[in-house]
Structures are given as structure tokens and as C-alpha cells.
Amino acid sequence: MMGLIFWPLSFIFFFRRDPQRLLELTLVGGVLQAAAILVVGGLGLQPSMAPGMLFIAFMSLQLILGVTFPKAGPVLRFCTPLFVAFFWALLGSVLMPRLFEGAVLVWPQKLDEVATRVPLAPTRGNMTQDCYLILNLIMFIMAIFFLTRREADPRRLYYAYLVGAALACIVGFWEMAHRLVGSIPFPKDLLYSNPGWAVLDTQMSGPVPRINSTFTEPSACATFLIGTVYSTVWSTLRGYGNWATRVMVFLSALCLLMTTSTTGYVAMVVGLGLLVVYAVLSRERRLFRRLMMFIAGGVLCMGVTTLALTAFAPEVIKAAAAVMLETQDKKQSASYEERTQKDTDSYQVAFETYGLGTGWGSDRSSSLLPGFLATIGVVGVLILVVWNGSLALNIYRSIKIAAGERSLDAWMIEATVTALIGRTVATLISGPVLGTMDFYVLLAMLVSALIRIQTRAGKRVRA
Known part of the structure; x- marks a missing residue:
């Protein structure tokens, strides 16, 4: 359907x-x-x-x-480190499973088929993950080529991203109503129709249902929404966007809280800490003032809501307290121990393969960094560090160039980089891969905006 x-x-x-x-x-x-x-x-x-x-x-x-596409040359030069990382991952997926075949134990891609580690060997997982990798890379390149042309409208793309986030929030509220009331229909057969994923849509946190929305599990929903929260909050604090951006701050934060995902909660705390540190170090008085007003408004809303619920619906407060206690006790849960064990095993696999890894698609960890180390090895991680360092340096230079412009490209850089940072932070906490196609479209929006700003700056210098 x-x-x-x-x-x-x-x-x-x-x-x-x-x-x-x-x-x-x-x-x-x-x-x-x-x-x-x-x-x-x-x-x-x-x-x-x-x-x-x-x-x-x-x-x-x-x-x-x-x-x-006149910008093809600058694009390819700009993204060279990322292309090298992709090439290394593809090469490793062919060589490493054969080089270390049977020498180490790995967690397979399909954990529901084999609920334990298996000896390393070339599998279908290597081929399928390579196909996704190649498809995402081609999508990334083609999107940049298009977005550097005049007819492209990055503003519409960002609003489409917000429409997708709004859809996830609406479905999340609908699912919560279905789980609480029962008589409200919910289109599970439509939203959870992918047989390649194990959908965990019956989880509870104390007396409160955990929502998946349109995702396979609550933590996956939180990982997506934390990117929306980072992006919309930052855009609002910087004075970009409109009423839709501000509405999505509230909707995405509320839906994120409803997932009761520890990953989402930790990522929110990390984001708040990064905001405070940046506001202090940058010495931007306007940003610091807006941030303090934002925090004060959030605390005030939580206080008023808590008082109202205490007076009119005390059972909600008891349920919220139970959720918080269960969140604090996650380290004693079986699922936390299982995820920690997978990450520990992945680190061990990286050591046993002398830092070369087992090949892309051979091992499935619970978090991003151990997964990278176990599959693409130390070499692949170092190449990605070079790419991200180069990207961060170009972002810093472009924001300095665009300082005071308040241009569309400046907004797109800040909105997309914060969305990408949010999803990356959540995936570093609890997530095996960053392999969805929309992630690479956001990355293409960021890179194309950087190239447009630097091209205009170069023309001004030559003039």
C-alpha cells in the first residue's frame, strides 16, 4: 500500500x-x-x-x-576524503571477510536469525550493505550537482524535511492515543510493512507505552527527532525560519519525550550543554540572551504543566515518575547489557583484526564508533576524521564569510549541520549506522551551500 x-x-x-x-x-x-x-x-x-x-x-x-554542471570539479575536490572513505569501505567488504575468515567472531546483520556471534565469513550482508553504500554515495553526488544549479531551492527542501518531522510527530501522537485507548484504529500494516526489520512496537516504560511513530523502535524515532530538535532550536535562536520552525521545536521535543528513549534524553542534555558552551565562548550577547530566555520559558512551561497535572491528573505525575525511575535504571536492564556486550565485542574484533576491521557489513554493533572500528577499521575511521575535520573547517570559514549577510545559504548551513550533528550524537550513543538516504540529502544540502558561499566570496575577491 x-x-x-x-x-x-x-x-x-x-x-x-x-x-x-x-x-x-x-x-x-x-x-x-x-x-x-x-x-x-x-x-x-x-x-x-x-x-x-x-x-x-x-x-x-x-x-x-x-x-x-559547472560546480562538478569543486564538488569532487571538496569531497575527496569522503570518496576515499567509501572506497576503503567497499574494498574492505571484499577483502577482509576472506582475509580473516573464521579467525574472529562477529554479530551478524540479521540478529533474529542467529542470536549469537558467528565466525567471520563473506555473506550476503556484505553485498547488501555495499549496495546501500553505493546508492547513498551516488545520491549524495547527484544531489550536490543539482543543488548547485540556479533552479534549485534549498529552502523548499528544508521545509520538506520539517514536513517529514511533523508527519513523524503526528503519527507518534496517533500511536500514543491508540496504545492508551485501544479503540482508536492505527495503520500498523501500512507503517510497519517492511519484513527486513524487526519492529518493536509493544514496549512499555513502567505504565506508559513507548511510541515508535513511523520507525522500527523508540530509539530510532528519538534519533531522527533529535536532529529536528537541534536544527529548529538553533534556527530559532539565530533568528532564522518562521512560525513553522518554532512550532516544530515544540512538536518534535514533545514527541521525543514520549518515546521515553534514553538515547534521546541523553542527546538532548548533550545538545543543551553544547549550546551553553558555544554561547559563552562565542560571546554573542544576542544568542546568549535568547538562549537564557528559551531555557527560562522551557522551565516555566514544565513548572506550570506539572502544577496543573498535580491538581487535575495526579496519575500522570505518578506515571512520569515511574518512567524517570526506569530510565535511570536502564544500566541494570538486560537490553542495556546486551547492547554493551555487542559494543565490547566490536572493539575486541577491531583489535583482533589489527585495526583493519572485518569488512563493511560483516559486524553489527549497538553504537556507531565500535561499529566503524569493527568494520572499516582504524584506517577508515581516520579517513572519516580527516573528512569531518575538513568539513568543520569549511563550515567555520563559510559562516565567517557570511557573517552579517543573513542569507539563505547561511541559514541552510546552520540548519543542516545542526540536524546532522543531532543525528550523529544520538547514533554515537546508540545506533549502528548512518545509512538512510535522507541523511545524505541533508549532507548534500550542507555541502552545496558551502560551495555557493565560497564561490561568491571568490568572485568578490577577483572583482
């Missing part, structure tokens, strides 16, 4: 020659991670794949027909 929505829309935009709409639909479809638009055996394609693949096809036809 989800395919009957996304495939026709994607083909309509394709034949109308509207790549902008295809990218927007990719961002909206990125929140429907537990759904499938096409099922082949036990593999389901996520909704973002339909517009994403047709966007790639459209841009490929443009290249074949001779359409030129």
Missing part, C-alpha cells in the same frame, strides 16, 4: 522533469523507515528509495544528454 503512494508520485515528478520534488519526497519518505514500497523475498525497499532512485535516474539522463 505504501508503494501505491510513493511510486505514482515519484513517476509523476520524474516525467514532469521536476527533480526538486523528487528530493523533497525523498526527505519526507525518510521518516517512514519501517515501511516498504516493494518487497522482494525478505528484503523491503524503504519509501525514500522510490523518489531517490528516480532522482538518480533523472540526473544520470541529464549527464548522458550533455547537461553540464
Whole structure:
């Protein structure tokens, strides 16, 4: 049923020659991670794949027909470290499982099939993860090529990202009402139709249901929403955006709290700490004043809400207290011990393979860093550090160049980099990969904005 929505829309935009709409639909479809638009055996394609693949096809036809992209050279030079990291991951997925075959034990990609570690060997997981990696890389390159052209509108893309986040929040509230009341219907067969994922939609935190929204589990929902919270809060504090951005601050934070995900809560605390540190070090009085007002407003709202609930619905306060106690006791839970064990095993695998890793797709950890070390090894992680360092330096330079401009590109840089930081922080806490197509579209929005600002600065210098 989800395919009957996304495939026709994607083909309509394709034949109308509207790549902008295809990218927007990719961002909206990125929140429907537990759904499938096409099922082949036990593999389901996520909704973002339909517009994403047709966007790639459209841009490929443009290249074949001779359409030129003047920024192609700067883009390829700018992203060289990232391309090297992708090449190393693909090469390792072929060599390492054969080099260390049977020498180490790894956690397989499909944990529901084998609930224990297995000897390392080349598997279908290496091929499928390589396919996702290649598809995401091509999507990233093609999106940058398009976004550096004049007809591209990054503002619409960012609003499409917010529309996807709003959809996730609405479905999350709907799911909570369904779980609490029971008589309210909820389209589980539509939203959780991907057979390639184990959907954990019956979890409880004390007496309170944990919501998945459109995702496979509460922590995955929190990982996505924390990116929205980071982006909208920062945009609001910096004076960008409009009423929609401010509304999404409230909606995404509320839905994030409803997931009762420890990952989301920790990432929110980390984000608040980063905000305070930046406001102090940057010495921007306006930003610091807005941040203090934002914190004071949040504390005031929580206080008023708590007093109202204490007076009129004391059972809600008891449920919230039970949730907080269970969150604090997560370290004693079996799931926490299982995740910690997977990360420890992944670190051990990285050591046993002399820092080379087991190959992309061979091992599945619980967090991002041990997963990278266990698969692409120390070499791959160092290449990614170089890429991220180069990216951070270019972001710093571009923001300095755009200081005082209040331009669209400056907003896109700050909005997308905070969204990416939020999702990365949550994944570092509890998440195996950063492999969704919408993530790479956001990254392409960031890189294209950097290139546009630096190109304009170069023209001014030459003039």
C-alpha cells in the first residue's frame, strides 16, 4: 500500500522533469523507515528509495544528454576524503571477510536469525550493505550537482524535511492515543510493512507505552527527532525560519519525550550543554540572551504543566515518575547489557583484526564508533576524521564569510549541520549506522551551500 503512494508520485515528478520534488519526497519518505514500497523475498525497499532512485535516474539522463554542471570539479575536490572513505569501505567488504575468515567472531546483520556471534565469513550482508553504500554515495553526488544549479531551492527542501518531522510527530501522537485507548484504529500494516526489520512496537516504560511513530523502535524515532530538535532550536535562536520552525521545536521535543528513549534524553542534555558552551565562548550577547530566555520559558512551561497535572491528573505525575525511575535504571536492564556486550565485542574484533576491521557489513554493533572500528577499521575511521575535520573547517570559514549577510545559504548551513550533528550524537550513543538516504540529502544540502558561499566570496575577491 505504501508503494501505491510513493511510486505514482515519484513517476509523476520524474516525467514532469521536476527533480526538486523528487528530493523533497525523498526527505519526507525518510521518516517512514519501517515501511516498504516493494518487497522482494525478505528484503523491503524503504519509501525514500522510490523518489531517490528516480532522482538518480533523472540526473544520470541529464549527464548522458550533455547537461553540464559547472560546480562538478569543486564538488569532487571538496569531497575527496569522503570518496576515499567509501572506497576503503567497499574494498574492505571484499577483502577482509576472506582475509580473516573464521579467525574472529562477529554479530551478524540479521540478529533474529542467529542470536549469537558467528565466525567471520563473506555473506550476503556484505553485498547488501555495499549496495546501500553505493546508492547513498551516488545520491549524495547527484544531489550536490543539482543543488548547485540556479533552479534549485534549498529552502523548499528544508521545509520538506520539517514536513517529514511533523508527519513523524503526528503519527507518534496517533500511536500514543491508540496504545492508551485501544479503540482508536492505527495503520500498523501500512507503517510497519517492511519484513527486513524487526519492529518493536509493544514496549512499555513502567505504565506508559513507548511510541515508535513511523520507525522500527523508540530509539530510532528519538534519533531522527533529535536532529529536528537541534536544527529548529538553533534556527530559532539565530533568528532564522518562521512560525513553522518554532512550532516544530515544540512538536518534535514533545514527541521525543514520549518515546521515553534514553538515547534521546541523553542527546538532548548533550545538545543543551553544547549550546551553553558555544554561547559563552562565542560571546554573542544576542544568542546568549535568547538562549537564557528559551531555557527560562522551557522551565516555566514544565513548572506550570506539572502544577496543573498535580491538581487535575495526579496519575500522570505518578506515571512520569515511574518512567524517570526506569530510565535511570536502564544500566541494570538486560537490553542495556546486551547492547554493551555487542559494543565490547566490536572493539575486541577491531583489535583482533589489527585495526583493519572485518569488512563493511560483516559486524553489527549497538553504537556507531565500535561499529566503524569493527568494520572499516582504524584506517577508515581516520579517513572519516580527516573528512569531518575538513568539513568543520569549511563550515567555520563559510559562516565567517557570511557573517552579517543573513542569507539563505547561511541559514541552510546552520540548519543542516545542526540536524546532522543531532543525528550523529544520538547514533554515537546508540545506533549502528548512518545509512538512510535522507541523511545524505541533508549532507548534500550542507555541502552545496558551502560551495555557493565560497564561490561568491571568490568572485568578490577577483572583482
